Amino acid sequence: MSTSESxxxxxxxxxxxxxxxxxxxxxxxxDVGYETPSPIQAxxxxxxxAGNDVVGLAQTGxxxxxxxxxxxxxxxxxxNRVPQALVLAPTRELAIQVAEAFGKYATHIExxxxxxxxxxxxxGIQLSGLxxxxxxxxxxxxxxxxxxxxxxxxxxxxxxxxxxxADEMLKMGFQEDVERILADTPEYKxxxxxxxxxxxxxxxxxxQYLHDPVEITVKTKTSTAPNITQRYVQVAHQRKLDALTRIxxxxxxxxxxxxxxxxxxxxxxxxxxxxxGYSAAAINxxxxxxxxxxxxxxxxxxxxxxxxxxxxxxxxxDVERISHVVNYDIPHDTESYVHxxxxxxxxxxxxxALLFVAPRERHLLKAIEKATRQPITExxxxxxxxxxxxxxxxxxxxxxxxxSSTSLGLFRRLIEDYEREHDVPLADIAAALATQSRxxxxxxxxxxxxxxxxxxxxxxxxxxxxRDAPPLxxxxxxxxxxxxxxxxxxxxxxxAPGAIVGAIANEGGLRRSDFGHISIRPxxxxxxxxxxxxxxxxxxxxxxxxxxxxxxxxxxxxPPRGQR
Numbered sequence: 253m254s255t256s257e258s259x260x261x262x263x264x265x266x267x268x269x270x271x272x273x274x275x276x277x278x279x280x281x282x283d284v285g286y287e288t289p290s291p292i293q294a295x296x297x298x299x300x301x302a303g304n305d306v307v308g309l310a311q312t313g314x315x316x317x318x319x320x321x322x323x324x325x326x327x328x329x330x331x332n333r334v335p336q337a338l339v340l341a342p343t344r345e346l347a348i349q350v351a352e353a354f355g356k357y358a359t360h361i362e363x364x365x366x367x368x369x370x371x372x373x374x375x376g377i378q379l380s381g382l383x384x385x386x387x388x389x390x391x392x393x394x395x396x397x398x399x400x401x402x403x404x405x406x407x408x409x410x411x412x413x414x415x416x417x418a419d420e421m422l423k424m425g426f427q428e429d430v431e432r433i434l435a436d437t438p439e440y441k442x443x444x445x446x447x448x449x450x451x452x453x454x455x456x457x458x459x460q461y462l463h464d465p466v467e468i469t470v471k472t473k474t475s476t477a478p479n480i481t482q483r484y485v486q487v488a489h490q491r492k493l494d495a496l497t498r499i500x501x502x503x504x505x506x507x508x509x510x511x512x513x514x515x516x517x518x519x520x521x522x523x524x525x526x527x528x529g530y531s532a533a534a535i536n537x538x539x540x541x542x543x544x545x546x547x548x549x550x551x552x553x554x555x556x557x558x559x560x561x562x563x564x565x566x567x568x569x570d571v572e573r574i575s576h577v578v579n580y581d582i583p584h585d586t587e588s589y590v591h592x593x594x595x596x597x598x599x600x601x602x603x604x605a606l607l608f609v610a611p612r613e614r615h616l617l618k619a620i621e622k623a624t625r626q627p628i629t630e631x632x633x634x635x636x637x638x639x640x641x642x643x644x645x646x647x648x649x650x651x652x653x654x655x656s657s658t659s660l661g662l663f664r665r666l667i668e669d670y671e672r673e674h675d676v677p678l679a680d681i682a683a684a685l686a687t688q689s690r691x692x693x694x695x696x697x698x699x700x701x702x703x704x705x706x707x708x709x710x711x712x713x714x715x716x717x718x719r720d721a722p723p724l725x726x727x728x729x730x731x732x733x734x735x736x737x738x739x740x741x742x743x744x745x746x747x748a749p750g751a752i753v754g755a756i757a758n759e760g761g762l763r764r765s766d767f768g769h770i771s772i773r774p775x776x777x778x779x780x781x782x783x784x785x786x787x788x789x790x791x792x793x794x795x796x797x798x799x800x801x802x803x804x805x806x807x808x809x810x811p812p813r814g815q816r
Contacts, residue, residue: 274326290315333385344370371759425751
């Protein structure tokens with residue numbers, strides 16, 4: 253087992269062209285702005301292209317998805333419409349993210365089909381995708397086993413298998429599931445295992461299922477400048493624009509660069525900001541060099557205050573007056589985040605970095621914090637009162653500035669004449685003049701309307717009498733009621749609490765904080781879960797398997813926990 257260690261990209265780091273990658277994949281990498289391989293990519297792609305098994309020790313956010321996706325895409329046979337590559341991921345969020353990355357790198361490969369399969373998604377979508385002929389399947393262990401059990405997923409022609417974040421899969425109780433999937437795959441296949449750590453269980457899997465693997469350890473030194481203050485705002489995607497304009501109102505910024513993921517998004521967001529009165533422009537890979545230089549020149553001389561950009565368009569951008577960087581779309585890798593926020597805090601000046609995080613993107617935030625070894629402080633979205641207080645303060649400042657105008661004497665005489673002729677108080681005249689430059693109706697932001705009351709959904713009758721059910725109790729965080737559910741696996745099935753949590757969380761889209769007490773009995777187990785689980789979640793969980801056994805989850809109607 254050989255070892256390759258790399259800490260930073262050195263001057264002799266190869267380019268992607270040097271790695272023997274398929275030209276169509278090279279073109280896609282150029283489209284998304286990848287110029288030089290990251291350490292994990294430079295060390296991993298060559299042995300994978302050569303057909304070796306690989307064990308990669310690297311943190312999330314180091315670019316490891318491209319490290320295994322690029323070689324797979326370069327070697328797949330698109331004409332053979334059967335699953336040739338399987339990627340196992342611990343969570344559905346990661347499975348979706350990996351599938352999206354494959355799609356991004358496969359843009360120029362015609363006829364290639366990539367299918368994510370995970371709990372919480374309807375089986376129909378996944379079944380039609382498998383019937384159509386998926387070349388690459390990215391899935392969570394529980395749902396992959398479901399399809400294997402049903403005979404809807406055929407791995408007999410599998411050539412590439414990737415275990416992504418293997419240590420996380422084991423922590424979530426998926427070891428038996430992973431080993432069972434490995435046992436169902438052809439003996440002669442290429443395996444890549446990626447993990448942040450190397451516990452004994454991972455080492456055992458490596459020794460048992462990988463053939464003379466190349467072991468690659470990459471220690472990244474990802475750091476951000478100490479003079480940059482980093483904050484994040486948790487905001488739903490549809491409210492990002494409102495959040496951004498509120499931040500504009502209360503943040504004292506000189507110039508700002510806003511990062512989005514796509515070329516189209518740069519144009520759309522810049523146009524929306526201009527419609528709201530901000531001097532904003534877009535730069536992306538489609539903009540010609542002359543226009544790019546003209547736009548950056550405007551940013552430098554103060555004719556432009558807001559730049560909306562993609563990662564590739566902002567490379568090499570150095571403008572001292574950029575005081576704020578906003579990650580409007582959170583990047584999927586840590587290196588992009590560090591590169592982005594490095595556009596502020598130039599020449600030793602203080603900088604501000606803001607990150608918008610949608611609720612389902614919390615795992616990306618944690619990955620950035622872990623890789624940079626720096627906490628990112630949560631920032632509360634400015635309230636209506638905050639915005640209005642700032643507007644009033646700016647209005648008062650504008651009056652103070654105008655008092656020093658050389659034209660003040662002329663206008664004072666005109667106002668005094670108007671006051672004598674029309675017998676109108678000076679305060680009313682001043683207010684009338686203010687309305688000429690500002691829309692009085694829109695000067696102060698209106699309070700947000702209260703959210704509409706949630707409609708109570710009619711639930712079908714349960715098979716047991718709720719009067720006989722155990723009393724509800726609060727979850728660990730105290731914000732929801734828990735009820736007791738029964739599942740058809742117990743000690744004789746050799747299940748552990750971690751396996752139960754992992755399977756139910758993935759298939760039902762639940763968080764760890766949604767679980768209460770777990771009691772494992774000889775032939776069944778009792779699990780405390782939210783009392784108001786949606787019907788589709790209940791149905792998905794009834795069909796969930798743990799260690800290959802259908803759990804048949806249902807509300808338990810027995811006595812309270814203390815009397816069992």
